[in-house]
Amino acid sequence: MTEPAEQQNNPQLDPAQIAKKYVAEVKVQVERISTRIKVVGLIASQDKPSLAYARATQQKFDAIGIDYDLRNIERLDLENEILALNADPEVHGIFIYFPVFHNEQDSYLRNLVDYRKDIEAGSQYWTHKLYTNDRLAVPGDPLKKALLPCTPLAIIKILAETGICEPQDEHPLMGKTVTIFNRSEVIGRPLAVMLSNDGAKVYSFDINGPLLFSNAKPAEVDISRSEALATSDIVITGVPSKHFEKVRCDEILPGTVCLNFSSVPNFADDIASHTNIFIPKVGPMTVAMCMRNTVRLYKNFHGA
Amino acid sequence: MTEPAEQQNNPQLDPAQIAKKYVAEVKVQVERISTRIKVVGLIASQDKPSLAYARATQQKFDAIGIDYDLRNIERLDLENEILALNADPEVHGIFIYFPVFHNEQDSYLRNLVDYRKDIEAGSQYWTHKLYTNDRLAVPGDPLKKALLPCTPLAIIKILAETGICEPQDEHPLMGKTVTIFNRSEVIGRPLAVMLSNDGAKVYSFDINGPLLFSNAKPAEVDISRSEALATSDIVITGVPSKHFEKVRCDEILPGTVCLNFSSVPNFADDIASHTNIFIPKVGPMTVAMCMRNTVRLYKNFHGA
Numbered sequence: 001m002t003e004p005a006e007q008q009n010n011p012q013l014d015p016a017q018i019a020k021k022y023v024a025e026v027k028v029q030v031e032r033i034s035t036r037i038k039v040v041g042l043i044a045s046q047d048k049p050s051l052a053y054a055r056a057t058q059q060k061f062d063a064i065g066i067d068y069d070l071r072n073i074e075r076l077d078l079e080n081e082i083l084a085l086n087a088d089p090e091v092h093g094i095f096i097y098f099p100v101f102h103n104e105q106d107s108y109l110r111n112l113v114d115y116r117k118d119i120e121a122g123s124q125y126w127t128h129k130l131y132t133n134d135r136l137a138v139p140g141d142p143l144k145k146a147l148l149p150c151t152p153l154a155i156i157k158i159l160a161e162t163g164i165c166e167p168q169d170e171h172p173l174m175g176k177t178v179t180i181f182n183r184s185e186v187i188g189r190p191l192a193v194m195l196s197n198d199g200a201k202v203y204s205f206d207i208n209g210p211l212l213f214s215n216a217k218p219a220e221v222d223i224s225r226s227e228a229l230a231t232s233d234i235v236i237t238g239v240p241s242k243h244f245e246k247v248r249c250d251e252i253l254p255g256t257v258c259l260n261f262s263s264v265p266n267f268a269d270d271i272a273s274h275t276n277i278f279i280p281k282v283g284p285m286t287v288a289m290c291m292r293n294t295v296r297l298y299k300n301f302h303g304a
Numbered sequence: 305m306t307e308p309a310e311q312q313n314n315p316q317l318d319p320a321q322i323a324k325k326y327v328a329e330v331k332v333q334v335e336r337i338s339t340r341i342k343v344v345g346l347i348a349s350q351d352k353p354s355l356a357y358a359r360a361t362q363q364k365f366d367a368i369g370i371d372y373d374l375r376n377i378e379r380l381d382l383e384n385e386i387l388a389l390n391a392d393p394e395v396h397g398i399f400i401y402f403p404v405f406h407n408e409q410d411s412y413l414r415n416l417v418d419y420r421k422d423i424e425a426g427s428q429y430w431t432h433k434l435y436t437n438d439r440l441a442v443p444g445d446p447l448k449k450a451l452l453p454c455t456p457l458a459i460i461k462i463l464a465e466t467g468i469c470e471p472q473d474e475h476p477l478m479g480k481t482v483t484i485f486n487r488s489e490v491i492g493r494p495l496a497v498m499l500s501n502d503g504a505k506v507y508s509f510d511i512n513g514p515l516l517f518s519n520a521k522p523a524e525v526d527i528s529r530s531e532a533l534a535t536s537d538i539v540i541t542g543v544p545s546k547h548f549e550k551v552r553c554d555e556i557l558p559g560t561v562c563l564n565f566s567s568v569p570n571f572a573d574d575i576a577s578h579t580n581i582f583i584p585k586v587g588p589m590t591v592a593m594c595m596r597n598t599v600r601l602y603k604n605f606h607g608a
Contacts, residue, residue: 076515076522079435102512104489107411111428124415131383185408208406211380218380 013279015154018161019288026291027064037298038067039093039119040085044075044100053283054097060287066294075100078109086114092302093119093294107185116301119294121147122186130190133216137300144300147293151261152191154285155236156198162257162277164233171199179203179228181247182238183211187261191236192218203228226251233257237266249274317583319458322465323592330595331368341602342371343397343423344389348379348404357587358401364591370598379404382413390418396606397423397598411489420605423598425451426490434494437520441604448604451597455565456495458589459540460502466561466581468537475503483507483532485551486542487515491565495540496522507532530555537561541570553578 030037039061043054054070061068073081078100085091094117098106115125129135129146137144159165165172178195182188183206192204196213203223204211210228212221229235229251237247238261247258248268259279260266272278334341343365347358358374365372377385382404389395398421402410419429433439433450441448463469469476482499486492487510496508500517507527508515514532516525533539533555541551542565551562552572563583564570576582 074524076524083436103487103510104408104411105487105493107408108428108431108489111415112432124412127412128416132387183407183409185412189409206407220378220380 013162013277015158015279015282016284018158019284022157022285022288022292023060023064026288026295029295030065033295033298033303035298035303036065036067037092037294037302038069038090039095039294040091041068041070041095041097042078042081042085043070043072043097044078045072045097050097057095057287061291061294064291066291079112082109082112086112086117091117092298093117095119095290110186116297118147119150119290119297120186121149121153121293124185127185127190130193131216145296147296148194148289149186149190150289150293151187151282151286152194153289154282155191155259155261156194157289158259158279158282158285159234159257162279164257164277165198169199174199176200176233177203177228177231178234178236179205179225179232180236180238181205181244181266182236182262184238187238195234200234203232234259236261238262239266240264247271249276252276317466317581319462319583319586320588322462323588326461326589326592326596327364327368330592330599333599334369337599337602337607339602339607340369340371341396341598341606342373342394343399343598344395345372345374345399345401346382346385346389347374347376347401348382349376349401354401361399361591365595365598368595370595383416386413386416390416390421395421396602397421399423399594414490420601422451423454423594423601424490425453425457425597428489431489431494434497435520449600451600452498452593453490453494454593454597455491455586455590456498457593458586459495459563459565460498461593462563462583462586462589463538463561466583468561468581469502473503478503480504480537481507481532481535482538482540483509483529483536484540484542485509485548485570486540486566488542491542499538504538507536538563540565542566543570544568551575553580556580 041054041057043050058068058070082094085094094113096109100106100109111123113123115123118126126147127149130148135146136142137146160167173195178200180188180192180202183204188204192202192213193216196202197216202213204213205225210221210223211218232252234257235247235252236259240262242264244266246266246268249270255275257277258267258271261282345358345361347354349355362372362374386398389398398417400413404410404413415427417427419427422430430451431453434452439450440446441450464471477499482504484492484496484506487508492508496506496517497520500506501520506517508517509529514525514527515522536556538561539551539556540563544566546568548570550570550572553574559579561581562571562575565586
């Protein structure tokens with residue numbers, strides 16, 4: 001019974017390990033840029049774990065040579081602060097620690113960030129490009145590629161490390177079935193589109209029911225959670241609620257790739273003690289993808 | 305005890321009556337425009353009351369000479385339909401019947417409408433102008449005034465008819481206190497900003513607690529529902545939930561102006577049987593303000 005320990009120690013399944021490769025790549029790119037790139041991180045919280053996470057992000061950016069100015073401000077000052085940062089030519093990127101207001105105002109703030117400084121690529125400018133299959137950052141300039149939202153991108157990159165994809169294939173997830181619990185505009189919906197772009201059949205559940213994404217297009221579907229889970233090669237959870245009914249081993253196929261991006265555990269505790277591949281968090285890879293986006297934004301919009 | 309009946313029959317308090325004046329004004333403007341203005345209404349529902357409401361809107365637009373093309377489509381086709389309408393030079397305005405997805409995707413769709421065709425003025429382009437006190441529809445052209453979101457505008461106009469405002473005053477609600485239950489990005493927050501722009505002190509409640517708006521700026525405040533209600537001249541409710549604790553007569557001052565814009569009753573049944581002024585819905589005025597916005601958009605962006 002050493003399998004669980006082996007799996008948990010498998011460096012391929014630890015997003016912090018996977019991130020190292022990407023961070024190293026970004027570091028090389030940063031070193032080639034003569035200007036010191038500056039990102040401002042905005043946190044409106046006194047919650048200690050949140051602050052610790054923010055300081056960890058800061059250290060990771062600083063470590064590769066990106067100036068990361070972490071500011072702790074009042075939530076009601078965020079709107080004006082974002083506008084000031086948008087207008088400040090010394091600032092190349094903006095990162096906001098959500099949730100702040102826990103309502104629609106968070107979407108408002110996310111969309112308020114200038115797309116040229118939106119290193120999370122969570123604003124509607126970028127998700128809209130994904131949904132309409134527009135691969136260019138700005139019209140008419142094929143050298144400037146559009147950004148992808150950082151958490152979905154992090155998840156795609158992690159999945160690639162599990163061996164479930166055919167990385168040489170144009171559609172590396174062709175023939176695979178995925179179930180996602182979360183259809184937020186920032187993670188769940190873009191992720192469903194990206195995975196189905198890669199060839200997967202994606203069942204996307206939220207509290208209003210399921211949709212089926214194929215070839216980046218959604219369709220109405222009548223399927224239960226248990227039916228979807230019983231046919232899935234990959235199960236991804238992102239429900240920030242303790243009331244979510246955790247996914248159990250008896251609901252999924254043996255050897256399923258299981259990934260949770262919620263701050264709350266969404267899989268039963270024994271999920272990794274079977275043959276499944278379990279990725280309990282994606283955080284470090286999200287930060288790595290943000291760094292990547294930062295450099296891409298700099299090159300697209302701020303470089304000489 | 306004839307007062308309640310009198311109040312309910314008071315034409316000043318019936319939004320359908322108030323709307324007549326505004327609709328007549330818009331009709332005169334429409335008659336002066338040689339092109340036939342075209343609005344497309346998109347409804348993704350088979351719910352009979354929703355469809356009846358949509359057809360009523362259509363008739364109201366048609367009655368003043370605006371071509372209102374009501375289309376019943378699948379919800380998953382909305383995104384592409386909006387993009388097609390944005391690109392169609394024959395279409396001057398777009399109206400979407402929300403809620404559709406009952407999640408963040410509805411905000412996404414709202415923001416997808418081209419601001420030049422957004423007759424509800426519910427997209428972030430317009431609310432952002434309100435929040436930053438930018439009164440111009442486009443930079444540098446003082447002849448083109450910014451739009452205001454239609455339901456908050458409807459509520460402001462209805463309040464003006466109750467006699468509680470000083471219409472000649474630069475700040476017609478100076479010295480007045482308002483409590484609002486709803487801080488959505490489409491109605492509650494813009495309404496709080498607009499009322500406080502007019503001089504009122506506005507307590508804005510949502511499930512995350514209260515904020516105090518003065519001079520269009522929010523501030524943190526520590527006040528209970530009952531404390532806010534006990535000092536308010538105007539109470540406005542917009543909570544689409546049967547679980548909301550209805551506002552009772554014993555919580556408010558005698559003679560309070562009470563207005564509900566939720567589809568669910570948010571005031572106790574006897575609210576109008578006291579000295580209060582009660583406005584149970586705003587729908588017809590919202591449609592009138594949409595018509596007004598339609599003509600303003602046409603003149604700003606589509607006229608010769």
